[in-house]
Amino acid sequence: xxxxxxxxxxxxxxxxxxxxxxxxxxxxxxxxxxxxxxxxxxxxxxxxxxxxxxxxxxxxxxxxxxxxxxxxxxxxxxxxxxxxxxxxxxxxxxxxxxxxxxxxxxxxxxxxxxxxxxxxxxxxxxxxxxxxxxxxxxxxxxxxxxxxxxxxxxxxxxxxxxxxxxxxxxxxxxxxxxxxxxxxxxxxxxxxxxxxxxxxxxxxxxxxxxxxxxxxxxxxxxxxxxxxxxxxxxxxxxxxxxxxxxxxxxxxxxxxxxxxxxxxxxxxxxxxxxxxxxxxxxxxxxxxxxxxxxxxxxxxxxxxxxxxxxxxxxxxxxxxxxxxxxxxxxxxxxxxxxxxxxxxxxxxxxxxxxxxxxxxxxxxxxxxxxxxxxxxxx
Amino acid sequence: xxxxxxxxxxxxxxxxxxxxxxxxxxxxxxxxxxxxxxxxxxxxxxxxxxxxxxxxxxxxxxxxxxxxxxxxxxxxxxxxxxxxxxxxxxxxxxxxxxxxxxxxxxxxxxxxxxxxxxxxxxxxxxxxxxxxxxxxxxxxxxxxxxxxxxxxxxxxxxxxxxxxxxxxxxxxxxxxxxxxxxxxxxxxxxxxxxxxxxxxxxxxxxxxxxxxxxxxxxxxxxxxxxxxxxxxxxxxxxxxxxxxxxxxxxxxxxxxxxxxxxxxxxxxxxxxxxxxxxxxxxxxxxxxxxxxxxxxxxxxxxxxxxxxxxxxxxxxxxxxxxxxxxxxxxxxxxxxxxxxxxxxxxxxxxxxxxxxxxxxxxxxxxxxxxxxxxxxxxxxxxxxxxxxxxxxxxxxxxxxxxxxxxxxxxxxxxxxxxxxxxxxxxxxxxxxxxxxxxxxxxxxxxxxxxxxxxxxxxxxxxxxxxxxxxxxxxx
Numbered sequence: 001x002x003x004x005x006x007x008x009x010x011x012x013x014x015x016x017x018x019x020x021x022x023x024x025x026x027x028x029x030x031x032x033x034x035x036x037x038x039x040x041x042x043x044x045x046x047x048x049x050x051x052x053x054x055x056x057x058x059x060x061x062x063x064x065x066x067x068x069x070x071x072x073x074x075x076x077x078x079x080x081x082x083x084x085x086x087x088x089x090x091x092x093x094x095x096x097x098x099x100x101x102x103x104x105x106x107x108x109x110x111x112x113x114x115x116x117x118x119x120x121x122x123x124x125x126x127x128x129x130x131x132x133x134x135x136x137x138x139x140x141x142x143x144x145x146x147x148x149x150x151x152x153x154x155x156x157x158x159x160x161x162x163x164x165x166x167x168x169x170x171x172x173x174x175x176x177x178x179x180x181x182x183x184x185x186x187x188x189x190x191x192x193x194x195x196x197x198x199x200x201x202x203x204x205x206x207x208x209x210x211x212x213x214x215x216x217x218x219x220x221x222x223x224x225x226x227x228x229x230x231x232x233x234x235x236x237x238x239x240x241x242x243x244x245x246x247x248x249x250x251x252x253x254x255x256x257x258x259x260x261x262x263x264x265x266x267x268x269x270x271x272x273x274x275x276x277x278x279x280x281x282x283x284x285x286x287x288x289x290x291x292x293x294x295x296x297x298x299x300x301x302x303x304x305x306x307x308x309x310x311x312x313x314x315x316x317x318x319x320x321x322x323x324x325x326x327x328x329x330x331x332x333x334x335x336x337x338x339x340x341x342x343x344x345x346x347x348x349x350x351x352x353x354x355x356x357x358x359x360x361x362x363x364x365x366x367x368x369x370x371x372x373x374x375x376x377x378x
Numbered sequence: 379x380x381x382x383x384x385x386x387x388x389x390x391x392x393x394x395x396x397x398x399x400x401x402x403x404x405x406x407x408x409x410x411x412x413x414x415x416x417x418x419x420x421x422x423x424x425x426x427x428x429x430x431x432x433x434x435x436x437x438x439x440x441x442x443x444x445x446x447x448x449x450x451x452x453x454x455x456x457x458x459x460x461x462x463x464x465x466x467x468x469x470x471x472x473x474x475x476x477x478x479x480x481x482x483x484x485x486x487x488x489x490x491x492x493x494x495x496x497x498x499x500x501x502x503x504x505x506x507x508x509x510x511x512x513x514x515x516x517x518x519x520x521x522x523x524x525x526x527x528x529x530x531x532x533x534x535x536x537x538x539x540x541x542x543x544x545x546x547x548x549x550x551x552x553x554x555x556x557x558x559x560x561x562x563x564x565x566x567x568x569x570x571x572x573x574x575x576x577x578x579x580x581x582x583x584x585x586x587x588x589x590x591x592x593x594x595x596x597x598x599x600x601x602x603x604x605x606x607x608x609x610x611x612x613x614x615x616x617x618x619x620x621x622x623x624x625x626x627x628x629x630x631x632x633x634x635x636x637x638x639x640x641x642x643x644x645x646x647x648x649x650x651x652x653x654x655x656x657x658x659x660x661x662x663x664x665x666x667x668x669x670x671x672x673x674x675x676x677x678x679x680x681x682x683x684x685x686x687x688x689x690x691x692x693x694x695x696x697x698x699x700x701x702x703x704x705x706x707x708x709x710x711x712x713x714x715x716x717x718x719x720x721x722x723x724x725x726x727x728x729x730x731x732x733x734x735x736x737x738x739x740x741x742x743x744x745x746x747x748x749x750x751x752x753x754x755x756x757x758x759x760x761x762x763x764x765x766x767x768x769x770x771x772x773x774x775x776x777x778x779x780x781x782x783x784x785x786x787x788x789x790x791x792x793x794x795x796x797x798x799x800x801x802x803x804x805x806x807x808x809x810x811x812x813x814x815x816x817x818x819x820x821x822x823x824x825x826x827x828x829x830x831x832x833x834x835x836x837x838x839x840x841x842x843x844x845x846x847x848x849x850x851x852x853x
Contacts, residue, residue: 012767019770026777033784034807037791041800048798117426150420157424180569181421212568215435242571249435304643334498371494 047103054104057095058111065089065126066119089130099134109136109158116161131162144170153181160189168193175201184213191220196229199250202243203234209242218249226254236262241271248277252284260285267297276305283312290316295324307339314343321347322354329358334365341369345377352377386762393750394771401778403739408785410623415683415793418622422684427561431463437567438543439467439560439639443551444533449478453487455551458593460519464560468519470537471551475527484522489513501535501650504528509540530635531651531658538642538650546645548659550636550689554585554595559686563639566680573678576666577640579625579633580681581617583796584610585688595688600802605698607809608817609691615786618683618793625681629732631667631712633679635659637687644669655715656837657708664716671725685794699824706828707837709741744825776814783810 098104116127131137140162143155156174159167171193174186191198199217202209209217235247236259248266251259263285266278275297282290294309301309310328313321321343328340344355355373360366430436441459445452452471459469473481484490490510497506503525510522525536534548545567547560559580566578586606589597601607624630635658648665651658663679670677692698713720713736720737722729757763787806790796797803 016766016770019774023770023773023777026774026781030777030781030784033781033788037784037788037803037807038800040791041798041803044795045798045800150423154424208571210569210571211437212565215433215568216429218435219429219433334496334500338496338498365496365498368494368496372496375494 051103051107054098054107055111057098058104058108061089061091061095061108061130062111062115062127065130066115066123088133089126091134105136105139108134109139112136113158113161128162128164132164137162137164137167140164141167141170149179149182153179153185156182156185156189160185160192163192165193176204176206178207180207180210183207184210184216187213188216188220191217195224196221196227199229199231202231202238202246205238205240205243208240209246214242214246214249217246218253221250222253229254232256232259233262236266241269241274244269244271244274245277248274248281252277252281255284257285257287260287264293267293272302272305275301276308279305279308279312283315286316291318291321295321298324303333303336307335310336310339310343314339314346317343317347319348319350326354326358329360329366334369337365338369338372341366341373342376345373386757389753393746393753396746397771397775400739400743401775403735404778404782407623408619408782410626411619411789414622414626415618415789418683419793425565427463427558427565430561430565431558432465434465436464436466437545437564439464439545439547439564440537440541440543440642441467441469441547441549441560442472442534442537442541443469443549444472444474444530444537445476445480445551446474446527446530446533447476447478447480448551449476449480449483451552452480453483454593456484456488456520458554459549459551460517461557461593462555462560463557464564466543467560468521468542470521470523470540472523472525472533472537474525474529474533481522481524485510488517488520488522490520490522495540497536497539499539500646501539503532503536503539506536529653531653531655534658535650535653538645541642544642545639546642547637547639548635549638549687552690553582553636554590554593554688555637556595556684556686559637560639562682562684562686563637566678566682567639567641570678570680573676574644574670575641575678575680576644576670577633577638577663578680578682579621579630579638580686581621581683582613582634582636582687582689583617583685584613584691586610586691586693588688598796600797600805601691601693603693604809604812604816605695606691606693607805608813609698611783611786611806611809611813612817613691614790615783618789619782619786621681622683624732624735625679627727627731628678629727629735630679630681631664631728631732631736632660633663633681634687636689640666652715654837655708655711656704657712660708661712661715664712664719667728668716668719668725671728683793685796695820699820699827702821702824703828703831706741706744706825707832709736710829710832713737713741744822745829747822748826779814779818780810783813 099108112127112131116124116131119127137159140155140158143151144159146152146155152174156171159171168190171186171189174182175190177183177186187198187201190201194200199221232247232251235243236251238244238247244266248263250256251263260282263278263281267275267282269275269278279294282294291313294312298306298309310325313325317325325340325344325347328336331337331340341355345351352374355361355370358366358370361370441462443455443459445455448455456469456471471484473484489512491513492508493511495509495511497509505526507524507526510524512518512520521540523536523540525533537548538546545564547563549555563578563580567575569575584601584606585595586603587599587601588595589599601610621630621632638659640662644666645662648662648669650662652661652665655661667677667679692701713733716733719725719729719733721734725733754763754768757768784807787803787810791803797806
């Protein structure tokens with residue numbers, strides 16, 4: 001390991017010098033990062049103590065605006081009108097002064113949004129009034145106009161939570177935004193503002209609606225009184241398969257029996273998930289023909305969807321389906337066998353007897369399947 | 379130039395090249411992780427997880443928790459799992475032939491009865507002695523499986539066979555999960571319409587020193603002891619930098635066995651966990667990825683940086699050595715099983731990036747380090763040691779190691795900032811300085827022992843005695 005001699009290509013001293021420089025740079029970087037961390041922590045911890053005070057002020061302000069409702073309720077018979085009349089709250093001077101601090105503003109906005117998400121009715125309206133009175137909506141609009149995607153998305157969400165319908169035009173351009181998060185928040189906000197009418201964005205939805213977004217939309221819609229909204233039939237024919245999936249969920253959740261034929265036609269769709277959702281929707285919109293409609297497609301389906309069909313037959317099947325279900329007991333998949341056994345047992349008064357009279361009922365796995373089905377039916 | 383100097387040159391420049399290669403890799407990973415952690419934090423800042431918690435639209439999850447001789451804490455652990463925020467879930471505890479009183483305790487406390495339950499053995503496993511459910515309605519989500527001992531992989535496979543939901547979350551029963559852990563873990567599965575998410579991993583953190591009450595994490599503290607503290611730093615480095623960067627590249631090859639969610643359909647199609655390896659967690663992910671790659675199906679393995687799962691780290695060199703020995707054997711076995719992927723373009727980034735990374739950085743690094751040490755001894759004995767050169771190289775590697783750890787601490791402070799006090803952060807910085815001297819050499823030695831045990835075909839797990847959370851610090 002005698003390096004001055006080992007290579008004529010590289011000078012030994014240059015090597016050592018080079019390594020020394022790199023070590024020096026590493027050590028300097030370590031020191032800079034350590035100092036940065038300690039200064040950062042100092043600032044964060046200092047802000048933390050301030051933050052607690054700000055949080056207290058913010059909570060007090062919010063509580064007062066909510067308590068106003070309770071005070072009035074004791075003295076007034078017409079609570080809602082009284083509350084809605086309130087446009088101005090008393091804002092202490094120190095709060096007004098603090099509002100010039102962007103960190104405090106951020107705390108207040110976050111608290112108000114969190115509180116608003118938990119409050120409805122008059123208390124929620126009060127929070128909205130307070131939000132506007134403090135001109136926090138202007139702050140949120142600045143967020144939406146910023147270049148940062150997450151500020152835009154958060155701003156859109158905040159406008160939605162605060163139900164600032166007057167800003168609808170600001171939101172609409174984002175409902176087909178290529179940034180998923182902005183698009184999702186914009187779509188949700190439009191639904192918050194316009195209810196079922198807000199679902200019109202599905203007419204031209206250029207991007208896939210994720211399952212997460214579908215859950216959010218369905219939860220949002222569940223807060224609204226059910227109404228006979230239009231558009232599902234159109235969405236069931238959309239070229240965007242995720243729109244069809246969502247439309248099927250809507251048809252199912254809102255019991256749109258008139259769409260039964262459209263739902264059944266989705267059983268021919270090339271997408272597996274669309275067909276699965278169509279099977280589930282058919283269960284909720286069932287007619288006398290549902291069992292036979294589903295059985296027609298059984299042989300063409302993958303195992304997951306076959307399972308879904310059998311589970312639907314458990315609810316919609318009649319004695320007429322015994323022979324079909326009994327034949328499934330001979331199929332290779334144990335999952336299908338189990339589902340078929342449950343369906344047979346659940347149909348009619350003599351389902352259990354039919355199941356027990358299956359020729360292989362005393363053999364594995366049928367004996368165990370039947371035991372479980374029996375135990376579950378007790 | 380003699381043959382001896384030529385060989386010596388080759389070895390020396392080989393070491394230098396490998397070092398530069400390794401350091402460059404770590405620098406790239408560090409830089410690459412910054413954006414992804416930042417993006418996730420921004421995205422998460424206004425996500426309303428409560429929506430999922432109460433929704434009836436969420437997909438079903440089966441939590442699979444294998445337990446072997448966990449009698450001391452099993453009741454608390456199960457209670458903790460049952461209290462997680464998620465509507466549509468079942469908790470499956472698999473008693474893997476425990477020799478203690480785990481089963482009796484579970485039957486007694488949760489009022490269990492042996493139920494008729496047909497298990498569709500889609501993955502072959504050891505015999506199931508019985509499946510128990512609770513008579514008490516409030517524990518209706520609980521299923522306890524009593525089976526013959528077959529190891530963790532076998533127990534998890536039983537859980538997969540018994541589970542009735544599309545997603546399975548595999549955890550160590552003694553881990554402490556954050557209340558919203560399932561909500562965060564399941565979200566990536568619902569957000570990716572173009573690529574099928576086949577698995578999601580979450581960050582595992584060290585619970586030693588933390589305050590735990592009734593199976594819940596009450597206060598986060600940095601461990602007092604050096605070994606758990608060094609592992610805290612190591613986990614921050616591995617999860618916050620390494621795995622986040624790999625997730626961004628869609629090149630993750632490992633989701634911790636302590637906490638991960640899987641698409642059950644793909645797991646079953648791949649044949650479940652392999653009980654022939656001690657690295658069953660890594661092996662399953664690699665096999666699932668290989669399955670998707672070979673069928674040309676678009677897929678993703680996601681990872682979320684939130685600290686959602688807290689586990690007890692070995693506090694003694696003996697137990698730590700066993701753990702690292704096992705991890706090494708698991709890595710070698712997985713790499714060996716799937717060696718067809720090595721630099722194989724057919725497997726895309728998996729074959730060209732992830733697999734070679736694991737080969738060169740995880741498998742080869744301790745061997746090269748140990749080889750360097752042996753070469754160092756030989757050079758001293760033969761009197762050919764150039765001390766200036768040696769100390770310069772050592773200084774370079776040491777300073778880089780400390781820098782990388784300090785950078786990880788910076789990322790932690792800027793993102794999750796779990797250890798808020800200046801004292802804790804100073805302690806972490808001191809640990810970063812001491813770790814390459816007091817911790818890393820032992821880890822390398824354990825890896826070498828793992829290699830030797832692999833060659834000797836030893837495939838035991840090695841007993842992992844834990845002190846238990848009840849003994850952790852309470853302020």
